[in-house]
Amino acid sequence: MTAPSTTADQRQQVPGGPARPTGARAVLGAVGGQNLILLLALAAVLALFGSLNLNYLGWQNIQVIAEAVTIAGLLAVVQTVVIICGGLDISVGSQAGLASVVSAMVFTSTGSSAAYGIGAAVLAGAAVGLLNGVVIIYGRVNPTIATLAGLAAYKGVAQLISDGRAQGYVLGDPLFVFLSRGRIAGLPTMVWILILVAAAVHVLLTYTDIGRNIYALGGNPTAARLAGIDLNKYLLSVYALTGMVAAVAGVLLTARTGSGQPTSGSEGLELQSITAAALGGCALKGGKGGIAGTLLAVALLGALQNGLTVEGINSFWQNVAQGLLLVVAVVIQQRRGRERAVGLPA
Numbered sequence: 001m002t003a004p005s006t007t008a009d010q011r012q013q014v015p016g017g018p019a020r021p022t023g024a025r026a027v028l029g030a031v032g033g034q035n036l037i038l039l040l041a042l043a044a045v046l047a048l049f050g051s052l053n054l055n056y057l058g059w060q061n062i063q064v065i066a067e068a069v070t071i072a073g074l075l076a077v078v079q080t081v082v083i084i085c086g087g088l089d090i091s092v093g094s095q096a097g098l099a100s101v102v103s104a105m106v107f108t109s110t111g112s113s114a115a116y117g118i119g120a121a122v123l124a125g126a127a128v129g130l131l132n133g134v135v136i137i138y139g140r141v142n143p144t145i146a147t148l149a150g151l152a153a154y155k156g157v158a159q160l161i162s163d164g165r166a167q168g169y170v171l172g173d174p175l176f177v178f179l180s181r182g183r184i185a186g187l188p189t190m191v192w193i194l195i196l197v198a199a200a201v202h203v204l205l206t207y208t209d210i211g212r213n214i215y216a217l218g219g220n221p222t223a224a225r226l227a228g229i230d231l232n233k234y235l236l237s238v239y240a241l242t243g244m245v246a247a248v249a250g251v252l253l254t255a256r257t258g259s260g261q262p263t264s265g266s267e268g269l270e271l272q273s274i275t276a277a278a279l280g281g282c283a284l285k286g287g288k289g290g291i292a293g294t295l296l297a298v299a300l301l302g303a304l305q306n307g308l309t310v311e312g313i314n315s316f317w318q319n320v321a322q323g324l325l326l327v328v329a330v331v332i333q334q335r336r337g338r339e340r341a342v343g344l345p346a
Contacts, residue, residue, distance in 0.1 A: 034281035038296040042303060049307030056310055063188060069302035070190040071096065071256075073295065074249040075269050076276035077198050078242040080294045081205065083277050085238050086218035086286030087143040091132065091150030092246045093269035097262050098158040099125050099250025104168030104260025105161065107176075114175040117254075121247045128154055129243020133236040151270065158262035167260035179255035190252055197245060202291040214238065218286025268319075275322055276301060278329040301325070 050057040075092045082089045099121040107117030128150065135146045170176040182189035205211035216224040217234055225231055253265050278284065279300065280293030305318050 097266035125247025133239035
């Protein structure tokens, strides 16, 4: 008798180990179902707007998209970490606005020292991030409520210290000019900053005990506590990290606009970060998510917004599209988790 033939899509049997998928299943397993859907959606958006406008897929416009999503991308990366550990930070946009004002005002008051301005902004970001964590942990306030209060408070502080106006002028400084207009290997400096931050956070979450503990904290906090994980320390650290990265986003906002912006340019960033994290596969209950999916979602949102702008479609429709995408992402999560519909019997 002859042995039956096998196809490329059949599982390979490995002596002494479990069967390994090959072919299409192997690709799906490596990429991930959520990421594959995002890749297909991104390809569809690029194909649609590319067919409507040949310049849309040009290298110059691709760089415009990349630069446009950098600030929101940084916030989405750290929002992913917050959501994975079971929290939420609605104040990231206000934190970025506050850091933007601080960076410009310190830059001006210290005789045009970019290092002092950037350093002060990062310290301010760490401080407000820690404040969020303290309110959540020791005040026993729900993260959504605590950071919603932070959204209003930090925006108010930024407006108070700046008198509600743009502050300083930084584009005469070489460092700020490099951040806003520089190129490294053909890519804008801002994009490289996003890549480096995203890569560092990905390594932290994927290859370290700290990352595994963050997933454990969001997945089952009771089991994590019984395993000896200091939940308070991790939550404080995550929110402090969020504030610091939000401050970096605020510095880039200052470099891009040429001055400290208390609200302009930072409003709506919190919604963009949450939408990108949810679209990227983060479970809003915590314990699930990844940086790769978040970055794909950021690219999808950026490509969609740029396409609508290029086609001259009313910018208000961009908000509508973003809201619909967030709802779709949450509905998909609920269906996958087999959540009972509200108000209906189990």
